Amino acid sequence: MNSELVLVLDFGGQYNQLIARRVRECNVYAEVIPYTTSLEDIKAKNPKGIIFTGGPNSVYKEDSPSYDKSIFEIGVPILGICYGSQLMAYKLGGEVATAPVSEYGKTDVEVDTSSLLFEGVSATTTTWMSHTDYIAKAPQGFKITGHTGNCPVAAMENAEKKLYAVQFHPEVMHSVEGQKMLHNFLFNVCKCTGDWKMDSFVETTIAQIREKVGDGKVLCALSGGVDSSVAAVMLAKAVGKQLTCVFVDHGLLRKNEGDEVEAVFGPDGPYDLNFIRVNAQERFYSKLAGVTEPEAKRKIIGEEFIRVFEEEAKKIGAVDYLVQGTIYPDVIESGLGKSATIKSHHNVGGLPDYVDFKEIIEPLRMLFKDEVRKAGLELGIPEYLVYRQPFPGPGLGIRIIGEVTADKVRIVQDADYIYREEIAKAGVEGLGQYFAALTNMRSVGVMGDERTYDYAVALRAVCTADFMTADCAQIPWDVLSTVANRIVNEVKGVNRVLYDCTSKPPATIEFE
Incomplete structure (x- = not known):
């Protein structure tokens, strides 16, 4: 799908998703993969560059996340961030030690602006530090390109081998020129062209869905939230009337919201699909009568949602595909690379296992929330739907303390x-x-x-x-x-x- 790919090798850092998002903001496609991915698999993906994330461990502890040093020999540019920079130094013969002074928070770093990584960056730039270890001595063949008062190697590089490392976090907002550094790595070092754009993603995905579904039948549980709405419109544009959307109005939506969803997806809306609205308010209210405990309320709402959806699905009969609005953070959080871990849909207490279907389609599984919104606008979904606020699956059920x-x-x-x-x-x-x-x-x-x-x-x-x-x-x-x-x-x-x-x-x- 994408001609250019940058891999974010995850060593357990809290900002791993953010790094991928920042790369994508430069119109370069990025994927987060676990550090346990084999070198063969990495090579097979043919990445333009690799970024090592931060992580909470010390490189010299035996059970710390690590990687075979042969990765530095495959000729792909690598940028190590925080723990990733220490791992690079440690594996290539430098010295990593406990820092005499831990640095945390905003820190001024003096950088060498002749480096490809720091082109156009101020000679003294504010960054975000978060480390207790530091690189005491850079490996042979590396040049130090950044330092602070307490940190002798805040940045280093081996330009010939295209290996770069920074002790700070360029991906967070507090690093003032961090995005410029990531841009420099992608374009100056990895020689990316930046050809990943949302409009082409939308077109490609619709074409892929059309090809996959053929003349099959598709079922979608529509909550009216951003993710399920964007997924539904993508499917509608791909397969039209082969798609049936079931919208369960549990009576716990915001005022007029059920009607707003129907106006967009219903028979008078712009999309060619089958739309079923189930007004199940009374069913939900009677199930919730007398229940005050928050978890119990969530469970009842989730289970009842499945029951209602199940009844409608039975009327439709067997379908070939079930659509879910799963997005990338869910995929990452539910276990990287284990696509079998399907999260419970944010409006469904669990996966409807009774529905007779062959396969799940998740058209948004590689997108972050802000990208889902961009895709929504690209698809022509009204702005008020695309920028609607996050809304919990149990709806107003958890904004009413006590009995509903x-x-x-x-x-x-x-x-x-x-x-x-x-x-x-x-x-x-x-x-x-x-x-x-x-x-x-x-x-x-x-x-x-x-x-x-x-x-x-x-x-x-x-x-x-x-x-x-x-x-x-x-x-x-x-x-x-x-x-x-x-x-x-x-x-x-x-x-x-x-x-x-x-x-x-x-x-x-x-x-x-």
């Missing part, structure tokens, strides 16, 4: 709708996720001359790049005040509005 009832769903839907409307009106930007949740707390209030005893709604908004950590968003007070006034006045059953200003950690982004 139809009335509580109405409260949280209406409050959330007002909140999102006012955020959009005020043009607040940079929010990773924001929503209203319904607490289980009731308190006394005054409405007119009457005392009330009603619920408190909590508003949440966070800023985050990766959803692993998140900071509470500082929304302007006048916006919050307008939202609070509107919710109390317009949503029956609420007399108090709270703003959650906890970061993650210690809190999670969702409430349950």
Whole structure:
């Protein structure tokens, strides 16, 4: 599929996915592979370059991730990052030792700008360090191209053998000119042309699906989320009416969301496919009656989703393929290279094993979230769907503390709708996720001359790049005040509005 490939050899670093994303941002296709991949397999992939990731270990411990030093002889350019740089030094006869001073955080590095890696980079550049070991002595044939006050070899290279190493993390945002360095490695050292573009990915994938499916029948569980929507549209463009999308509305979606999904995928939408919407709200509410424990709620919602999907699938009969909106981070997290580990679909409690199908199609399995969004726009999916906020599979079921009832769903839907409307009106930007949740707390209030005893709604908004950590968003007070006034006045059953200003950690982004 791709003429150019850069391999990211994973030694257990926390930024392995990020390195691949940064490479792809330069329009060069990158794949993350485990360090246990054999040299034969690596050579067979014919990569233009290899990047060694960081990792938490020490190179001289016996059980640390390692690689045979013959990899340095195959003539493919290699860039070692952090642990990867130490491994290169150690394997090629340099010295790695415990650093007298551990460096962590933003650090100024002085670099040799005549190096191909540092072309156009400032002579003193700010980078992100995170290490307790360091390269005490570079291997023979290597030139030191970067240092800090505490780190004699912050960068080194053997230009003749196209081996480069940096002790810092160029892939993270805190390394100010890190992306320029990665770009230099890809284009100056690996001589990539940068021919990997989303439009060609979309075209190629549609053609491949068409060829694979032939005249077969395809079934897709559509949640209305970004991943399943993009996967469904790709299939629709490839095989049209051979695709049936089943959309289970469990009554726990945001306000009007079920109708929005139907408007795009239903009979009046732009796509040629079979669309089945199952309005199963009452079934879900009755199953959830009296249940207050968060995990129990998740399980019930997941299982009931499968039951409903199963009933619809039986009506359709045997299909050849089942579509899943699995994306690359899921593939990496569920075990690199073990494609058999199929994650439970984010809206399905587990894989529907009763559905009679031959094979799974996962058209997005090599894409990161931001790339899925680009593919969505490329396919002509409306922006409001493509940039919709992440939404948990159990939906509002985990944004209602305690028992879920139809009335509580109405409260949280209406409050959330007002909140999102006012955020959009005020043009607040940079929010990773924001929503209203319904607490289980009731308190006394005054409405007119009457005392009330009603619920408190909590508003949440966070800023985050990766959803692993998140900071509470500082929304302007006048916006919050307008939202609070509107919710109390317009949503029956609420007399108090709270703003959650906890970061993650210690809190999670969702409430349950």
